[in-house]
Amino acid sequence: MRLLHTSDWHLGQTLHNFDRTHEHGCFLDWLVATLVAEEIDVLLIAGDIFDNANPSAAAHRQLYRFLQQAKARVPHLQVVVIAGNHDSPGRLEAPTPLLEAHGTIVVGNVGRTPEGGIDLDRLLVPLRGRDGAVRAWCLAVPFLRPGDVPRAVAEDDTLALDPYLNGTALLYRQAFALAQSRCAAGEAIIAMGHCHMVDGKASQDSERRIVIGGTEALPATMFDPAVAYVALGHLHLAQRVGGHEHRRYSGSPLPLSFSEVGYQHQVLRIDLDGPAVASVTPLFVPRAVELLRVPPKPAPLDEVLALLEALDLPDAPPHAQPFLEVRVLLDGPEPGLRSRIEAALAGKPVRLAKIEPTRRHAAPDNASEALTLDQLAQLQPDDIFRRLWAQRFGDEAPPDQLAAFAELTHALGGDAA
Template sequence: MRFLHTSDWHLGQTLHSFERVYEHQCFLDWLLQTLVDERIDALLIAGDVYDNANPSAASQKQLYRFLRQAKSAVRHLNIVIIAGNHDSPGRLEAPGPLLEEHDVSLVGNVLRDAAGAIALERLVLPLKNRDGEIAAWCLAVPFLRPGDVPRVDSADPYAEGIALLYRQALALALEKRSPGQAIVALGHCHMTGGAQSADSERRVIIGGSEALSAAMFGPEVAYAALGHLHLAQVVGKQPHLRYSGSPLPMSFSEIPYRHQVLRFDLDGERATDITPLHVPRTVDLLRVPATPGPLDEVLAALQALPPRSGEHPPYLEVRVRLDAPEPGLRARVEAALEGRHARLARIDTSLPQRGGDEAETLSLDQIDSLRPDDIFRRLYRQKFDRDAPDDQLSAFTELMTAAGVGPAA
């Protein structure tokens, strides 16, 4: 069998208020053609299908349209989807009874029977080859919350509970499989040593636990298809334990990534020929300048950008180093970008580090006696290491007045 491993689509994501429907559709169109061109037998989607737990109708329609097209283009295709920490388990599973008729399996929840035992059967799924015969088994384990895992008497019951659940699912798969049938694990979690992306991945720390040991995947697991981390990477120097990464850059920190999906083959009970297939980037992300610079230099760099052309200009993060607050910053940046081929998504400002001692500690009585303008003056000095200028104090007073708060309140 030939597999394709992908994750972290984040359908419905907005990048600083810009919708990304076009980019996601380009990815799905590319993925559809890749399934055909690469003669894929099973598609594994390792969580965070949507960007939030309440996806828009348009995002859900985008997913279901793709699933229909994929099954139409590759009729024997197995599709397994698990929920990630961004997904609503129940919402993801809702169309499951209908999609099961088309060899699409959706696993969002970990269910228990009346006695409290975990329903492992629904986490261990058969995968069929082109001849309709079972050729592999999939441990489809969604993102796990504390209530999902077995109870373990341990210093770290959450992490140990996750490891135990994977072992229990693996044991059931070993009971079910026949000689020559491989076992593939599908999970959404943060593994020890995994490199995170700044600004885009929601941390999954629960009760002090986050990173999980690669040892929870037994040697019988031919391949572990992981989701959550957006940077494609190998886990624990074991080539068969992989994050495919996200197909789109989800923040400006991901500009250097080569976004991809992973193709691999099964040779009996082993995974072979693990190959990245790079996803075309249909809309660029720019940081100008590469490192924060003085405002005048930044404005000159923005004015030097190419003139606007085409329908999908790149998203732009402007990085400015300031010596003091600049109230008219955005207007000046927007003026410099007039007619340039870029969409202003974010202005990142940095200020000199404040020197001196730590802020003065105040008693509760002293805090209670502070007026709003006193607090403003203190915060300004704490952040900028200088007194607030008169124009900013006046502007603050106007805001307080407009809000119905007197200067002596």
């Protein structure tokens, strides 16, 4: 049996207000062709299908069009989807009757039995071969919120357990035990999850931190060693968990911020040999639209403007033009910064998405001095403004800026502002 692991599509995402429908469409077209070419039996989508809990109609259409085309091209294909922290579990599960009729299983949340326990059956998905026989079992565990996890009880009453961390580990153990009870000889157990694992490398700008009850990262030990493969979502950089070949983040299929410019975006092909994984193969996703950082490191404005004026790019329609982040090193405020950059780019087939200014200054001598509560209470708005200006620019606030601030505070009601 052959599986394909992907996650973090973030359909509907915009990059600094630029629409990315074209890029997502290119990825989904490539993915359909890849499912055919690689003869995939099961597609695992490990959460964050959508970029937010209230996705647009266009984003929904992209997903359903993909599922329809994938099933038409690969009639035996099974699709297993779990919700991520960006998804709305209810919205994701709403079309379940229609999706299940076409081979797509969606697990948005953790259900409960009439007795109030975890409905583990909902989390266990049989994976079938082309002949219809069960070849593997999938623990389809969505992003877990505090109310989703069972209560873990310590064997020693003197020990205090982290409710979320230990509850999550207990849920995976219970689901694995159920899978083992149903697993026949030669059948593999696959686990899915959407979470941040210990030592996982996060993207600098595009990932929402998950902190629940003080717990941000979960240990890989919560997965039983007998689990053949762990398909994870949430982190956008494709990576192994703890260096383990069969515990992986597939990463996002396209860069979701400029911090991901250097990522090799991919999906992962998993070949099963009975109850074990024979191989894990990355399949690299072509980038439909380039992301440019000019210059690669912040540089003085005149140098940056010269680089922008010399930028030579091939013609492209607006939806296919590269996104550009301009990185400037400044000595102080530059009121006309954007207009000067836009003038240097005039007529070039590129979309200016972001200007990233970096201030070059020495911190003031008193930057580390802490204020007492009494001193803080005595500060006036202009005192705070002066301090922030000195902290950011390493110099005293100029008179015109102080006058403008005073006019603003007066208009807002003086000290009440």
